[in-house]
Amino acid sequence: MFLINKFLINGKKLPGLNPFDRGLAFGDGVFRSIKIENGIPRFWQYHYEILSHDAKSIHITVPTSRILLNDIKRLFTEKGNYVAKFILTRGVSERGYQFKANIEPTRILLKNKFIPIEAKLYREGVNLQVCKNKLSENTMISGIKHLNRLENVLAKLEIRPENFDGIQLDKDNNINECISSTIIIRESNKILIPLQGRSGVSGVTKKIIIDKLSTLGYVIQIKKISLDLLMRSDEVVITNSIMGALPVRKVKNKIWKKFQLANDINQIFNDTP
Structure with a gap:
């Protein structure tokens, strides 16, 4: 009780x-x-x-x-x-x-x-793992945060202790989202957000980023993002409405050392009621 x-x-x-x-x-x-x-x-x-x-x-x-x-x-x-x-x-x-x-x-x-994220992860970044199980497709409910989250539950079982979250791919091996967060990448001044036409969840922080991040000089593009494109990117960030934006330090053998984008996104979040 x-x-x-x-x-x-x-x-x-x-x-x-x-x-x-x-x-x-x-x-x-x-x-x-x-x-x-x-x-x-x-x-x-x-x-x-x-x-x-x-x-x-x-x-x-x-x-x-x-x-x-x-x-x-x-x-x-x-x-x-x-x-x-x-x-x-x-x-x-x-x-x-x-x-x-x-x-x-x-x-x-x-x-x-509320359990806060360790402060050092905002400074040093987090590791991500690529999930083996692919997201199923259903255009009727794509983008909706419905109650059937079995794919996320099973994907979470894959994650090794050293990794913070997992990247979920669609059947064509394009990036859709992470298990518990939105993933975005930066190429120069371009912010690339995964296209989610057939699966995944379209969240609050994604909407805020689309609405407001361009005020800092970034160009927002929603497109198909392959793992190869992610590995060549200048920065990777994951975000949700509870933790804010976290820089990604490592995916597989790729290591990033630039974390300005996460700081800029968190500033946008701080200015949004």
Whole structure:
């Protein structure tokens, strides 16, 4: 029962989730992970925009921003840094894939401790591993942060202790994303972001980078990125909305020593509410 103060279900402190919820049975829902600083959600406008897009893409009714912010206010009452996870499922139904037209969505808010990344990793960079398992393709749900994350779970099992994250490739051996982060590369003043037309998740920090990094003189391009292109690049960075931007030091036998891009991205993040 000690966990009851660490989650809300539909805005209430309930003892548990209805086992007939479609999020459990089918992964029928979407989610967002959000850093909370002294009760305030970082990048809320971006998170809500993407959550709304993802939910509407699979025909789930989205609660208003005010309802979700009220949930955050109720659960995150202490000062300090935390990680919130909003889960939005299609709701409760009986057995079978079909559901009623008037089904009510279930919203779940989880409260987790924020565990900061070691400061030296922002200075010295991290190592990445290339995952063996390739991402499957489904243009219907590509880019959506849906609840079925088995590919990420299984990919995480591959990662050796010395590596921070894993690079996930598509069936054509192009880079799509990392297991828990967006990956971008720099060639001179060009910022290259992987094309994700058939698989992967399109996250908040990717959207912020596309919207704002050009103000620092960079040219943003979204394109297919091979491993060879990554290995020839001037810098590599991984990023998500919890940790910010981390420079990449090593992939396979390639070592990078330039880390300015991560600093520039983190400055953009710091200036974004």
